Each structure stands twice: as C-alpha cells, then as structure tokens.
Amino acid sequence: MRIIVTGAGGFIGSGLIERLAGMSRLPGAAEDISSIVAVDARFEAGARAGVQMLRGDIADPDFRDAMLEEPVDVFLHLAAMPGGATEADPERGWRINGEAVFGLLDLLARQKEPARLVFASSIAVFGVPLPRDKVDDETLPLPTLAYGAHKLVAETLLADHARRGLIDGIALRLPGIVARPRRPGGHHSAYMSDIFTALAEGADFICPVSPGSTSWLMSRERCIYNLLHAATLSSERLKGRRAFTLPALRLSMGEIADALAGRFGDGLRDRLSFASDAAIEAQYGSYPPLFTPIADGLGFRHDGDVESLVARALGLPVPQTG
Incomplete structure (x- = not known):
C-alpha cells in the first residue's frame, strides 16, 4: 500500500507521519504499507526512516505530476492555506485550497484503481452566525470566510468525482485541533x-x-485516529454521503x-x-x-x-x- 500525506510538515501532518512510520499496516487494511511519501513546501523535522520526504508547492502543476507519477492507494490531503492567511490573500488561498485540489483530483482520476482520498475539510464551511440551537448533519453550509468557501468547493468536487467512480473520497470537517505550537x-x-x-x-x-x-475542539492524537480510520473505512458504509462533520x-x-x-x-x-x-x-x-450521528455511526470519535x-x-x- 502506497500512502501520500500532503501538509506533512504541519502540526497534524507531522504527527500523522510519525504514527504511520511506526505502523506496518493500517487498521482494517488488507495490505502492508509499502511506501510513505511525506509532502510539504518545508519540513521542520528531519528525515524519518522509511519515509520519502518530497518538498514542493502543490499549487505547481509540474510538482503535482511528479508527486503522482506512481499510483497511490491512500492519499491524505491536509495541505492548505489557513483561514487568516487566506482572508488576507484570497487569490493565493484559492490557488492552494481550490485549484490545487482540483488538479489533484484530476490526476487521481486517471489511475486504473480509484485511490482512497481523505480530505481535511473544516467546520469553516458553516460560516457565522451559526444556528443557536444546534449544528447537525442536516445543517446547511453557508461559509462566510474565503477559506470556508474554498473547502466547500473542494468537498463538492470530491463528491462528484466519487459519484462517478473516479476516486474513493471522504471529506472530514475538522474542528479546532489542539494544542498547536x-x-x-x-x-x-x-x-x-x-x-x-x-x-x-x-x-x-x-x-x-x-x-x-x-x-468545538479535538486533540491532535484523536484527529490522527480519525484520519486513519477514514483511510480504510468501507465505501459501502458511506451510502453516497462523502462529506460530514467529525464529533468534537x-x-x-x-x-x-x-x-x-x-x-x-x-x-x-x-x-x-x-x-x-x-x-x-x-x-x-x-x-x-454539535450532533454528528453519521460520523458517530461510522466509528469516528471525539476525546471523551x-x-x-x-x-x-x-x-x-x-x-x-x-
């Protein structure tokens, strides 16, 4: 099983790579991990045994081509330009959070066997003000930040590619993940x-x-658990719904x-x-x-x-x- 993680130098990504490097097989997977590719524009930590470090800009089409020259089984896409930075520079934010996602989907769609794509979306898709009584699986996303709008567009593209059988994708709307440096x-x-x-x-x-x-908060440790759970979750259990909010x-x-x-x-x-x-x-x-019956029923968890x-x-x- 070949696994690629984008945003691997970031807070969540670095923890995810550390966890993967200590595993021989994903929980519930039928095959052993054969290679792990960590992708980011920069890495603060040094190289890890058994992990290929790939430096580059996912907004660069040539870099994306090189990254996906070989087929991938599981693609965990965490790379993004965060909310405050995107609001300050929405054009660059769109190139990273929107255009790059579409480019990755297009490349993944060319594989003979559909890859499992786990996309780190965000509760920013809901915008503000939120409903006063609750947010649940039927709450309509109405983003009020460019970052949230970009994530919602990416969710929609992912769902359409999954509907057509081009990828096997899941978008997880992450809450606040703590505690970042x-x-x-x-x-x-x-x-x-x-x-x-x-x-x-x-x-x-x-x-x-x-x-x-x-x-709504979740620890990095529990977030990594949920991302890896999504990597091998049976497609049949999704019942056509490809984006949902995680418990928090x-x-x-x-x-x-x-x-x-x-x-x-x-x-x-x-x-x-x-x-x-x-x-x-x-x-x-x-x-x-927050009520998340879909994610709860699929085995995703908060910190308790x-x-x-x-x-x-x-x-x-x-x-x-x-």
Missing part, C-alpha cells in the same frame, strides 16, 4: 491552542474571547481553564485573563451544541471529556475513568 501561522483561532501551551508552560495568557465562549467536544474557555487548573493547580488562574475581541468571538467562540482532551493536547497521560 505557539507561532505565527495565519490562524485567527490560535488562542484555542495557546491557552493550553502558555498556561502549561507557566506563562501569562490573555484570552481574546470571554470565559463563556464555546468552541463543545467546550467553553472557562471549562478549559478549570481543567487546566485541575491538572496544574489553582495558581494558574492568576496568569489567565480575558479580553474579548467581538470579531474573534463571533467567528470562533459562539458554537452551539475535557480532562482527556487536555491530557492528549499536552502529551500527558490520559486520566483513567471508571
């Missing part, structure tokens, strides 16, 4: 991770949303602060303050209850509870329950 990256939602890492490191942190603001915990910043204080002590609260930015809170901190999320987000032992 603290660095500039074009993510307006960076505070969702920064509250974990700053307070765990003993630093002061000013949260740009109120304690009662709510978001709906948490307030106050609940996260309480869980962090429970892990690191109440003195942590003295280092935390809140200064709500209305625009950020409206876009990222006003999420209603806030204490487990905090532990996984910070690479700590997960507390045992029951």
